[in-house]
Amino acid sequence: MADTQRPLSPHLQIYKKQVQMMTSITHRATGIALAVGTLLVVCGLLHLAAGEESFNHFKGVIGSPVGLILLLGWSWSLFYHLCNGIRHLVQDAGLGYEIPQFIRSSWLSVAGSIVLTVLVWAYVWMAGGAA
Amino acid sequence: MSAKDAVVKDRRNPLKIARGLGSSQSGVGHWWTQRVTAAALVLLGVWFVVTVLCLLHADYATARAAVAKPWNALLLIVFVLTMFWHAVLGLQVVIEDYVHTRWKEVALMVAIKFLAVLGALAGVLAVLRIALTP
Numbered sequence: 001m002a003d004t005q006r007p008l009s010p011h012l013q014i015y016k017k018q019v020q021m022m023t024s025i026t027h028r029a030t031g032i033a034l035a036v037g038t039l040l041v042v043c044g045l046l047h048l049a050a051g052e053e054s055f056n057h058f059k060g061v062i063g064s065p066v067g068l069i070l071l072l073g074w075s076w077s078l079f080y081h082l083c084n085g086i087r088h089l090v091q092d093a094g095l096g097y098e099i100p101q102f103i104r105s106s107w108l109s110v111a112g113s114i115v116l117t118v119l120v121w122a123y124v125w126m127a128g129g130a131a
Numbered sequence: 132m133s134a135k136d137a138v139v140k141d142r143r144n145p146l147k148i149a150r151g152l153g154s155s156q157s158g159v160g161h162w163w164t165q166r167v168t169a170a171a172l173v174l175l176g177v178w179f180v181v182t183v184l185c186l187l188h189a190d191y192a193t194a195r196a197a198v199a200k201p202w203n204a205l206l207l208i209v210f211v212l213t214m215f216w217h218a219v220l221g222l223q224v225v226i227e228d229y230v231h232t233r234w235k236e237v238a239l240m241v242a243i244k245f246l247a248v249l250g251a252l253a254g255v256l257a258v259l260r261i262a263l264t265p
Contacts, residue, residue, distance in 0.1 A: 035218040045257035052191040
């Protein structure tokens with residue numbers, strides 16, 4: 001519970017669902033997912049430093065079905081946060097604030113993230129799978 | 132310059148400055164650092180993904196040799212540090228927005244900072260170990 005008696009601003013249930021609202025929420029959600037994913041990067045580096053047996057074990061775990069599903073989720077999260085992050089940087093520079101531009105750039109982030117994810121996994125598949 | 136002029140130039144309510152609340156603190160520094168690390172991570176993130184994809188079917192020796200290359204080792208260290216820095220700044224905003232009980236907010240923030248420093252140093256040490264041991 002909040003320990004202040006101040007009124008809170010209206011929350012999600014008040015607003016009509018819009019794409020620019022979903023991109024904003026998803027940016028946060030993918031940010032949290034990627035914050036957890038940082039541990040995977042460090043885990044990989046530690047296993048690589050620890051020796052061949054250890055590294056092969058790590059490769060086995062991330063190449064397992066569960067590992068691949070997590071990697072798929074993390075890769076999309078990364079590309080979404082990347083595309084939408086660039087969109088936010090552009091907006092921070094003061095550009096693209098007209099409502100139609102705002103909506104268009106939202107869809108652009110979503111589409112860009114899906115295209116990049118598909119491209120990467122198509123490459124992985126063509127190169128003979130992840131394992 | 133008198134105190135009154137300073138307030139006018141600052142565009143802040145004098146009471147706000149006196150109480151030390153709101154933008155009288157360090158919000159701009161946080162905002163700017165988050166953007167700078169974001170811009171760095173656009174480049175480093177793309178480089179990291181490409182590097183990992185290039186090592187897709189590499190055996191252990193090849194992967195280790197790739198990480199040990201001076202430029203790769205340097206960029207990996209920068210990537211790990213920037214990544215954790217940006218993650219802490221981002222999680223801080225989320226926690227400040229959604230955790231409304233002061234002690235939980237502080238405890239969570241301290242825990243995340245401990246974890247981030249631990250993770251960042253572990254990552255840097257791993258890269259150094261790979262780069263510096265033959």
